[in-house]
Amino acid sequence: MRTQDSAPEAGEEGSSGSSGGRPGAGRGSVDVRTLTRVLFERMSELPPDAPERERVRAALIEINIPLVRYAATRFRSRNEPMEDIVQVGTIGLINAIDRFDPTRGVQFPTYALPTILGEIKRYFRDNVRTMHVPRRLQELWVQVSGAMEELTVVHGRVPRVPEIAANLRIPEEDVRACLDAGRAYNAASLEAAQEHEGGLALLDRLGYEDSALTDVEHRDMVRHLLVQLPERERRIIMLRFFANLTQSQISTELGMSQMHVSRLLSRILTRLRTGNSWEE
Incomplete structure (x- = not known):
């Protein structure tokens, strides 16, 4: 599992080179990285109202879209259309381009990836949930999910609740509440067929109140x-x-x-x- 610092460079999707097809090893990723740096240098030379500045900015967005798609794959289990997630992530990419300072010596993908991920997580937090979750748990869930990714890299497995709580210095009860809240994105339809239950809808498996129950005695x-x-x-x-x-x-x-x-x-x-x- 890659950390944010080892995120793929924009444009490395489908690229290959002398390293046996390993993503990012080909010349394409080097060219994109170089082109990104050149475009940022050119944009910094242009006045804010220059027409060419918008063209340079559009080019930066286009060549870095693969970075957005890479970030979007982390959310493929959320039952949201991937293209919708990519669109939201593109907003984060645009914000990263507008805020990026190439003079700081940081590679653009390293700077942009947290911004893209943050925008996507904010989208799920504020717009996708069909069940109400307290704002405190929504915000804490962002920290818990980040700690889970970090600890997964460190331990090579899914972290346990006590490990997450120790990492964030919060009670284990809060971690458990966050894990429950993090799964509360979509309410299951009572009419939806359950594959593991032989195709029966959830409604067919729910009990009901027997009107004659009070007459049993x-x-x-x-x-x-x-x-x-x-x-x-x-x-x-x-x-x-x-x-x-x-x-x-x-x-x-x-x-x-x-x-x-x-x-x-x-x-x-x-x-x-x-x-x-x-x-x-």
């Missing part, structure tokens, strides 16, 4: 009382309330008068409501 109590009824009375209850037969139909089914069925139902229901045991 009542049904259990009724079941307990029904088993105490004599067979004939239990059958009358089943025919009336489970088979939805009328009293006339029940009387025909059992071979008794409708009046007798009515009296039995009234007696049975009274016993069930009071919870008293059945007495012949």
